[in-house]
Amino acid sequence: MTAALSPLPARRPIRELPDTLISQIAAGEVVERPASVVRELLDNALDAGARRIEVRLVAGGVRLISIADDGCGIPQDDLPRALLRHATSKITSLDDLQAVETMGFRGEALAAIASVAEVELTSRATGSAHAWRLAPAEGSALQPAARETGTTVQVRELFFKVPARRRFLKSAATEQAHCLDAVRRHALARPKVAFEVWADGRAIAHWPAADLQQRIADVLGHEFLDESLPLDVRAGPLHISGRVGLPSAARARGDRQFAWVNGRFVRERTIQHAMRAAYADVLHGQRQPAWLLRLELDSALVDANVHPAKTEVRFRDSAAVHQALQSAAERALAAPRAAHATETAAPTDAPPAHRAPIRYPHAEERPPSAAIAELRALWGAGGARETEEREEPRPAPAFHEEATPPPESDTHQPLGRAIGQIHDAFILAENRTGLVIVDMHAAHERIVYERLKAQYEQRRIASQALLVAVSFAASGQEAACAEECAELLESLGLRISQLAPGQLAVRAVPALLAGCDAAALARAVLAELAAHGESRHIERAQNELLATLACHTAVRAGKRLTLPEMDALLRQMEACERADQCNHGRPTWRQLSMKELDALFWRGR
Ligand code: ADP
Ligand code: MG
DSSP: OOOOOOOOOOOOOOOOOOHHHHHHHHHHHHOSSHHHHHHHHHHHHHHTTOSEEEEEEEGGGTSEEEEEEOSOOOOGGGHHHHTSTTOOSSOOSHHHHHTOOSSOOSSOHHHHHHHHSEEEEEEEOTTOSSEEEEOGGGOSOOEEEOOOSEEEEEEESTTTTOHHHHTTOOOHHHHHHHHHHHHHHHHHHOTTSEEEEEETTEEEEEEOSOOHHHHHHHHHOHHHHHTEEEEEEEETTEEEEEEEEOGGGOBSSOTTEEEEETTEEOOOHHHHHHHHHHHTTTOOTTOBOOEEEEEEOOGGGEEOTTSTTOOOOEETTHHHHHHHHHHHHHHHHHSOOGGGTTTOOHHHHSOOTTOOOOOOSSSSOOOOOHHHHHHHHHHHHOHHHHHHHHOOOOOOOHHHHHSOOOOGGGGTOTTOEEEEEETTTEEEEEOSSEEEEEEHHHHHHHHHHHHHHHHHHTTOOOEEEEEEEEEEEOOHHHHHHHHHTHHHHHHTTOEEEEEETTEEEEEEEEGGGTTSOHHHHHHHHHHHHHHHOSGGGHHHHHHHHHHHHHTTOSOOTTOOOOHHHHHHHHHHHHHSTTTTBOTTSOBSEEEEEHHHHHHHTTTTO
């Protein structure tokens, strides 16, 4: 009896594929969509030393991508070879490959593109009397053409020969957005090169040659600078520079994470992972921070030939890169910023549009008063600052003149002088820039957290015995955990012992948390320990544990403070590392500048 098998397919003989088909197959890896063509052509223009690059798109790049540069051009007799597979002027040997300094080196981009679209090259090499034009679709002969030194590559009707690929393309608007993203990445990597982008005859981007700072502002907007901190370190052969975004400006999508290795935009696991680790301490949950990182190292220490699209690289010593990057980012994020508050109000006077809403740490959310709603609107909308940016400087309003001058010590006390408290949740302070608003609970939590961390690193968190032990009902698992982890709990300043089956008692708490709800604290810590399973894994989770401790700090919102107490809190914040964010990545304080206050009351309009 035979099962109903389908007949074996008729076997065909092995054949060598024709060249065009090989290119079309290879093109699948290089050319995914119009943006990949843009990327490759920009690489070529930059490799040719261009100072000015003009990109023109029609129908999202599907109808036409035209990229013109003022680089060194391609000599007449080289032109036909530019479109051949594995033809390149950039490497000649394996040694060259292992230390490649150019963006391109595989010699396949133009060939791949030409196999799935109509390509036309016009180029005038340095020193040539005129340009030459190569348009294979119109016949193979070279024709003289008029052009300044440089190259124009035109790519028409992408995938017209491969309808199956064409069906995967998205709307013209989406493809255009991807193309613009590709230009952005190159523009950020090469601020000295001017870029211009036209779409369907309209100019959509114009970024003149600039320094990196200006280029970032041009390409990503000024907020990116306001919401990020600079970073510049050398670790052995590695130079890391760029900016790391404030945790409070993190967003749901990771679309503001840029990394270049030796000028090449990459998505690389080591970098991603190091950055996640660097933010682990200051960012809550799945929020994605922004960052812009330029890694420079000897090209022999990194392999760029990992993927045809060259968006991946392999580091010779990825552990060293990981470590250098993580610690550089951590240090940049830890630098106290309060010190800058009075110098430049920029980093904080314009809170990000994406910041978490102000939360009252009380269980029940109070309805915001009208004034608070106003402040929220001001912070949330970000609209006020856009108009502010374009505003010409104007004479100081009368209010400035009448205001009492800020205290002399202002430079040493950037967060200024406390003037009061509202709703027992926010402290208001006056500094030279204007008004400082502090989320009391968040600020205190951050300070306590950093102190706990410092104590823990000294191997011991100071503990305070409770006069009366606080007992609470506990599950079998909690009781077992308390016993098993007694030593670790002790090192956290917590003493918990069993009173009776199903009953635990807290006998000591960290001195910094004196006055807290000891039972709630113990329960939270035990739950955390249970979640991390075996205690030998806990070392890794220590910061989470400390954060859990800190969040039980006794100074919750809802407590009345005296002015000296408020001032003391401000001074502690200035001294504290990372005082700008609470442990959950929420900001702890905000600056409202006089300009913003004026805007709030329509002064000077
Ligand atoms: P690769 O960049 O890997 O060498 P390509 O297929 O992208 O391969 O380009 C092939 C060759 O064509 C390059 O090596 C270079 O000599 C030449 N070429 C391409 N674009 C330009 C340009 N814009 N300016 C000068 N030369 C270019
Ligand atoms: Mg190339």
